[in-house]
Amino acid sequence: MEISKDLFEKVPESERNSDEIVRPSLTFLQDVWQRLKENKLAIAGLSFVIFITLVAIFVPVFSKYNYYSQDLSIANQNPSAVHWFGTDKFGRDIFIRVIYGARISLTVGYVASFLNIVIGILYGGIAGYMGGKVDNIMMRIIDILYAVPMMIYVILLMVVIGAGLKSIIIALAISYWLTMARIVRGQIMSLKEQEFVLAARTLGASPAKILLKHLIPNSMGPIIVTLTLTIPDAIFTESFLSFIGLGVSAPQASWGTLASDALEGYQIYPYQLLFPALAICLTILAFNFLGDGLRDALDPKMRK
Numbered sequence: 182m183e184i185s186k187d188l189f190e191k192v193p194e195s196e197r198n199s200d201e202i203v204r205p206s207l208t209f210l211q212d213v214w215q216r217l218k219e220n221k222l223a224i225a226g227l228s229f230v231i232f233i234t235l236v237a238i239f240v241p242v243f244s245k246y247n248y249y250s251q252d253l254s255i256a257n258q259n260p261s262a263v264h265w266f267g268t269d270k271f272g273r274d275i276f277i278r279v280i281y282g283a284r285i286s287l288t289v290g291y292v293a294s295f296l297n298i299v300i301g302i303l304y305g306g307i308a309g310y311m312g313g314k315v316d317n318i319m320m321r322i323i324d325i326l327y328a329v330p331m332m333i334y335v336i337l338l339m340v341v342i343g344a345g346l347k348s349i350i351i352a353l354a355i356s357y358w359l360t361m362a363r364i365v366r367g368q369i370m371s372l373k374e375q376e377f378v379l380a381a382r383t384l385g386a387s388p389a390k391i392l393l394k395h396l397i398p399n400s401m402g403p404i405i406v407t408l409t410l411t412i413p414d415a416i417f418t419e420s421f422l423s424f425i426g427l428g429v430s431a432p433q434a435s436w437g438t439l440a441s442d443a444l445e446g447y448q449i450y451p452y453q454l455l456f457p458a459l460a461i462c463l464t465i466l467a468f469n470f471l472g473d474g475l476r477d478a479l480d481p482k483m484r485k
Contacts, residue, residue: 213478213479214478216477216478217474217475217478220473220474220477220478222470222473222474223470223471223473223474223475223478224474225467225470226466226467226468226469226470226471226472226474227467227471227474229463229464229467230464230467230468230471233283233287233460233463233464233467234287236280236283237280237281237283237284237287238284240277240280241277241280241281241284244277244280246273246274246276246277247277248273248277248278248281248432248433248434249273249432250273251271251272251273252268252271252272252273253271253272254272255268255272256268256269256270256271256272257269257270257446257450258272259452260452264276266279266452266456267450267452267453269442269443269453270442270446275439275452275453275456276456278434278439279434279436279439279456279457279460281433281434282434282435282436282437282438282439282457282460283436283460283464285346285419285429285433285434285435285436286416286419286420286435286436286461286464287416287464288346289346289349289350289353289415289416289418289419290411290412290413290415290416290419290468291412292350292353292354292415293353293357293411293412293414293415294408294411294412294415296353296354296357296358297357297358297361297407297408297411298408300358300362301358301359301360301361301362301365302361302362302365302397302404304319304358304362304365305361305362305363305364305365305366305369306365306366306369306392306396306397307319307392308320308362308366308369309365309366309367309368309369309370309373309396310369310373310388310391310392310396312370316366320363320366323359323362323363326355326356326359327356327359329356331352331355331356331357331418332427334351334352334355334356335348335349335352335422335427336427338351338352339427344426344427344428344429344430345428345429345430346428346429346433348427349418349419349422349428353415357411357415360407360411361404361407361408361411364403364404364407365397365400365403365404368396368399368400368403368404369392369396369397369400372396372399372400373396377395378391378395378396381394381395401479402476402479405472405475405476405479406472406473406476408472409468409469409471409472409475409476410468410469410472412468413464413465413468413469416436416461416464416465416468417461417465419435419437420435420436420437420440420461421437422437423435423436423437423438423441424437424438424440424441425441426441436457436458436460436461437457439453439456439457440454440457440458440461443457
């Protein structure tokens with residue numbers, strides 16, 4: 182039987198290309214950056230964090246002032262073109278002291294985030310994935326460390342090695358990763374029985390590869406939120422400890438010590454309290470904005 186050509190119809194151009202993949206292929210990091218750029222507040226937070234970090238690193242190198250030089254002849258001067266943030270009761274430039282304070286506060290915040298990544302995520306991930314007796318022993322260790330407030334760690338370390346930035350960093354190393362470990366453990370325990378983990382096991386993936394390549398990336402939402410909240414929390418903790426005299430010692434500058442020094446005369450010289458307090462608020466706000474944006478951009482469950 183002959184088939185007539187009239188029974189056939191040419192496919193329109195629009196239908197011919199309907200199944201073509203027109204979206205360019207993106208790597209995971211490229212996709213993260215593309216979605217992060219769409220969040221204006223996150224970009225603003227990231228820009229401020231980069232700005233304050235660069236300022237803290239480079240400005241003291243080129244400034245003609247330092248955080249400890251005193252000149253009583255210019256004590257308690259209002260902000261001017263010479264001294265942008267004014268001077269304190271000892272004639273020290275407040276602007277450069279705020280910048281030096283940023284060095285200390287940001288160092289504490291970045292150390293806390295590094296400890297969370299290295300210790301908290303791995304410790305909680307191993308406990309959640311292994312389960313059983315291993316999980317029970319590891320979590321009891323966390324419970325013991327949790328039972329002692331961080332303030333006690335700081336006070337004990339001050340007695341042994343003295344007050345200063347070293348005491349605060351060691352106290353952070355002991356206690357700041359505990360919350361992250363618990364959160365990661367809970368996430369891993371809820372994900373390790375999912376089908377994609379069973380498929381990875383079937384294909385012969387090792388426990389380490391399953392944990393690092395599959396489970397932890399799928400827990401990035403809570404991890405990023407906790408991580409970015411830890412940094413401003415650590416900055417605030419350092420400022421508070423310095424404010425009550427348990428942090429860095431004079432003449433070193435910290436946002437907490439600057440606020441404490443300005444408290445006596447804040448009604449007469451309010452600018453001395455305004456600038457360090459403003460630096461703390463803006464930095465914490467920037468990290469919070471950045472954390473919200475990274476949570477949405479890094480979570481694989483939210484990828485389009």
